[in-house]
Amino acid sequence: MEIYPEDYKGITDRLQIGCHRKVPHKHCSESACLRIEQNIEGLSFYCFKCQETAWESSFNSPRERARRKATYDAYHEAIANRSFDIPLDCSHDIPSKGLAWLGLGGWTNDLITRYGVQWSDQLSRVVIPITKDCIQIGYTARAVESWQRPKYLEKCPDGGMWESQYSENATGESRYGTSVVICEDILSAGKCGNAMKAYSILGTSLSTKQLSTFMKYDLIYLWLDPDKGGRDGVKSMLSRLQMFSEVKVITSEVDPKKLTNNEIRSYLQ
Numbered sequence: 126m127e128i129y130p131e132d133y134k135g136i137t138d139r140l141q142i143g144c145h146r147k148v149p150h151k152h153c154s155e156s157a158c159l160r161i162e163q164n165i166e167g168l169s170f171y172c173f174k175c176q177e178t179a180w181e182s183s184f185n186s187p188r189e190r191a192r193r194k195a196t197y198d199a200y201h202e203a204i205a206n207r208s209f210d211i212p213l214d215c216s217h218d219i220p221s222k223g224l225a226w227l228g229l230g231g232w233t234n235d236l237i238t239r240y241g242v243q244w245s246d247q248l249s250r251v252v253i254p255i256t257k258d259c260i261q262i263g264y265t266a267r268a269v270e271s272w273q274r275p276k277y278l279e280k281c282p283d284g285g286m287w288e289s290q291y292s293e294n295a296t297g298e299s300r301y302g303t304s305v306v307i308c309e310d311i312l313s314a315g316k317c318g319n320a321m322k323a324y325s326i327l328g329t330s331l332s333t334k335q336l337s338t339f340m341k342y343d344l345i346y347l348w349l350d351p352d353k354g355g356r357d358g359v360k361s362m363l364s365r366l367q368m369f370s371e372v373k374v375i376t377s378e379v380d381p382k383k384l385t386n387n388e389i390r391s392y393l394q
Contacts, residue, residue: 126153128170128179128195133161135170143221150174165222165270184272191248191252193272199247200278209280215243215252223251226269230312230382239290240315250278253311255287264328265311279327284334287311287325288364289318303345306393307362309355320390330357330363340369345391348375 130137132151140146145162149155150172168181170394172201183189189286203212219227219237223244227237236242243252250266250273263281306323308314314325322342325334329349339345345366349355359374366372377384384392
């Protein structure tokens with residue numbers, strides 16, 4: 126029997142993204158044979174009894190178009206805003222789509238809590254505060270829906286970086302104090318911060334202000350992503366860092382955030 130999405134509007138309106146529910150298929154069966162799943166891009170329907178399928182794109186609905194426009198407008202408003210304070214609507218109640226992105230980057234609940242990760246509903250982005258000496262100086266907001274461009278919104282003073290906080294699991298107090306890891310993105314730096322002090326330079330190039338921060342470290346691990354941007358970044362940074370510190374370039378097949386804590390420690394020896 127054909128599936129009519131409008132017949133299930135009372136159910137789909139309450140169904141959160143990433144969730145599904147089984148209900149009776151009208152005019153087919155009174156058993157819960159119809160599976161309805163809410164995805165980022167829309168609703169999918171499948172009846173296990175008659176094997177009929179249906180798809181309703183979220184983007185075709187006036188409500189979803191309005192939501193996306195509001196998200197787009199909020200992004201451009203944040204870009205224009207000179208303040209580096211995190212958005213006022215931020216909450217620690219992160220929806221499943223945000224937690225899924227953090228989980229893919231290897232961030233556990235401990236890391237999410239330690240670094241005060243939040244969610245902005247207006248921006249529809251995960252918001253990670255950027256701190257210096259435990260004081261918030263800016264933030265980065267990462268999109269988790271496929272239609273959002275650009276993926277990152279970074280509000281930070283020139284030369285600002287994300288830095289890890291001390292972890293009891295770090296490889297010794299003295300080593301934590303004299304060695305540092307430089308990463309591209311925050312998720313990678315957060316994972317490396319479980320082993321020793323780590324910074325995300327929020328890209329693949331160093332500013333003069335960022336460079337001055339690393340002069341106090343005796344040993345610098347330079348660990349950028351294993352792609353062209355990362356390789357080019359290593360080449361441009363290496364000679365500058367070697368002027369004042371010992372530098373070890375780490376090459377891995379995947380980004381640091383995709384490795385386990387033990388694998389990260391094995392590289393940082």
